Amino acid sequence: EKPAPIHDPKAKKTPTSNKKDLGPKVTPTKTQDGKPLTKVEGDIPDLSFLGEYVGGEITKEDIESAAKELKCEPGLIYAIARQESAHSSFIKIGNRTVPTILYERHQFSRRTNHAYDKIYPDISGSPYKRARKNKKGEWREIKTGEVVSLNDIYGPSGVAQYRRLAKAYQLNQNAALMACSWGKFQIMGFNYKAANFKNVKDFVKAMSKGDAEHMKAFLKFAKTNKTLLSGLRNKDYEKIAEGHNGENWRTINPEYASNLKKFYSEYSSKK
Numbered sequence: 001e002k003p004a005p006i007h008d009p010k011a012k013k014t015p016t017s018n019k020k021d022l023g024p025k026v027t028p029t030k031t032q033d034g035k036p037l038t039k040v041e042g043d044i045p046d047l048s049f050l051g052e053y054v055g056g057e058i059t060k061e062d063i064e065s066a067a068k069e070l071k072c073e074p075g076l077i078y079a080i081a082r083q084e085s086a087h088s089s090f091i092k093i094g095n096r097t098v099p100t101i102l103y104e105r106h107q108f109s110r111r112t113n114h115a116y117d118k119i120y121p122d123i124s125g126s127p128y129k130r131a132r133k134n135k136k137g138e139w140r141e142i143k144t145g146e147v148v149s150l151n152d153i154y155g156p157s158g159v160a161q162y163r164r165l166a167k168a169y170q171l172n173q174n175a176a177l178m179a180c181s182w183g184k185f186q187i188m189g190f191n192y193k194a195a196n197f198k199n200v201k202d203f204v205k206a207m208s209k210g211d212a213e214h215m216k217a218f219l220k221f222a223k224t225n226k227t228l229l230s231g232l233r234n235k236d237y238e239k240i241a242e243g244h245n246g247e248n249w250r251t252i253n254p255e256y257a258s259n260l261k262k263f264y265s266e267y268s269s270k271k
Helices: 060-070 074-085 105-111 150-154 159-171 173-178 200-207 211-223 226-233 237-245 256-269
Strands: 024-030 036-042 090-093 096-099 101-103 131-133 139-141 180-182
Touching: 060 074, 060 211, 060 226, 074 237, 074 256, 090 159, 101 159, 105 159, 105 173, 159 173, 173 180, 173 200, 180 200, 200 211, 211 226, 226 237, 237 256
Parallel strands: none
Antiparallel strands: 024 036, 090 096, 101 180, 131 139
């Protein structure tokens, strides 16, 4: 008998975009210094850089097997997955199932030497706003204290993230893919080597297949990440947060560690 998925079946339905016409609008143009440039506007262009979705959700048995390999408690792996991708690590765009992503324009900017910051500020530049979440659950801009939404920080979720990725992909393929976090554990594309891939395109193809590939990548990533591995083995939520998101994790989400603790308890209650 096939093991049941670890998430609530009522909550794991794949979100669907309302978009019907996914055709690209491509316009040849030039950069400010006269170099040729393909300008992409409008809806989602060709997503052939993704692999084919084969399906399959992570089960409790998968979690326990991974925990045994990492020598940690299974609830901690579950907690990271819940924190990073909530109930769904895939969404639907039209009739296609694709991995959940978060495009970070400052990562694209950094990897293209800021070449597109002025002409494409929507996909290249500093983060829209540096903000942190307070105890009331509000996101406030660090400098001004102004209340902002996640849209102000990373842009709208779902299909909009792919619109930004696809536009950036026309400008620099590798930089665009590395500027996104992917799937159930939201591993950044620039961590492809740590996830045991030769290049970022192979990493993305694998992330497109299903949750099983997300777990494999996470296992490799965790084994090469001393801070994350130490946090997992010592049940240190703050170390896990630092290992997975960097030493400045509190700046973006100071509740990350406490959320992990909450989700760990959630997993334990399922036994």
